[in-house]
Amino acid sequence: MRSSNPVFSRRGFSRDGGYAGFGAAPQAGGPAAAQGNPYAGGNPYAQPQAPTNPYAVGDQQNLTPDQLQQMYGAPPAGPLQTGRMTMDDVVMRTGMTLGTVIVAAAAAWILDLPVAVGFGAALVAMVLGLVQSFKRKASPALIMSYALFEGLFLGVISQVYNERWSGIPMQAVLGTMAVFVGVLAAYKTRLIRVNARFQRFVLGAAIGFLLLMSVNLLFAAFGGGDGLGFRSGGLGIVFGIVGVVLGAAFLALDFKQVEDGVRYGAPREESWLAAFGLTLSLVWIYLELLRLISIFRD
Template identity: 40%
Template sequence: MAIGGNPVFNGKNFRTAARGNNSAAYGSTALAGQTAMNQQQLEHLYNQPSAGPADTGRMTFDDVIVKTVATIGMVLVGAAVPVFLFPSLAPLLMIVGLIGGFVLGLVNSFKREPVPALILGYGFLEGLFLGGITMFLEAMFPNIAMQALIGTLSVFAVTLLLFRSGKVRATPKAMKIFMVMIIGYALFSLVNLGLMIFGATDGMFGVRSEGIPGTQGMFGFENGIPFGIVIGLFAIGLAAFSLVIDFTMISEGVRNGAPRKYSWTAAFGLTVTLVWLYIEFLRLIAILRGSE
């Protein structure tokens, strides 16, 4: 029994040490019993189902779903704070959520390894911002929150179905076009924000609220089709393709056996995109209803 319980080496030890005495019978019996036990263990292991991704610490779709639900749950918890607990502090909480969510969003984006606490914290802070801005717009346009939520879930469902059917994919060429468009949209948003801050435009949403020249009276818009409608539809399209990118990265992660911890990275990406999509729907619906 000196070599780790291996029956072969135990037999050799037995033959060397037990020649010509009664211990030979004992050694043979022990060797036979151990061999039988090992055979039973091997048969038991052979009959077990093969180890799946969860057993080997790899990412699974279930992991991504669970962690995404947890992150979205934190968004809902954060939104409940200004809506139900401290409605009088909604403007302050909205600003805190906007700045804090932006900072944590950058931190999570540039960290090599996902940190669940930071991702959940991001969800909570984004919830503060969404709760505050939703309250503000809901007071002006009743039921806008429900309309924006339905729009967000609808785009998510349609995009997921198209992705699963193989009709849309994040190809390298499409990714390059997307990057150019997203950079252009980000620059426009920064310029529009600057115009709003310095009072260069009077619209609630800056340039987005202004009518497109030459479209007066079209589709019922007396002052022209709001520029924000075109930009809003464009942004929703970008967010939808961002979902395709998220789905593609998740599928590749599962197929390539990525470590389970990166399920949090996938959940963070989906949460960022869904928050962005909801905000774009809020803004688009507010512009449409404000032009009635």
């Protein structure tokens, strides 16, 4: 279960519409269905198979009757005994990761670190985030290091914004909290339905958004000013709103990932990846809100 944030993760939804990494129901008439049902191939009335769980272990068919009796007679084991991910694990790891971001940001603010240090920390955080995203397993040390450097960058950039627009960091924090609560409520009430089409749309929109911002940055670096104007004026407001909406979509993907991980019994260490994805999404939203609010206050 990698981070569901499409910008930093290779994992998404499988081609048949299931959530990658957790298994999906094979289509009727497909190879998986035909293997268990000789009449399934080409049969439009064949029933789809039940979803498979990639985290299920063990082969009960080769157990002896005594072993089966002992297994079924034992008291039920909870997630703690089986090493499976729980919602408490996700909450705790996310709290640790976000707590590190907040403490590092506060330290950078109090110490009044130079802007160069902040952007250096941002570069390190980006590298660490990419390395973790392409790893097959979660690395708590890598994720916490990312949170530390990301926090340093946020503290520096927040102070820069605050010097020009007093109070804007707190406004962005409150806005980020509002987006989080709103998306969570919409997800729990199924106003937002995360499926393969939703994920593909978010991925395509994110790629297009990042490409446009990269082009704008290049024009700003070599031509001066605000480049193509994507971060100021009317266009800046439009792209700022798009950025916040994309961040909200990332959160919905993260919630889906957490829900599926708990439901299918993902290994406990996967909760670190869930915390990593949530942190990425919240940082994205905060930065976009900083830019958007600054435009309104100009």
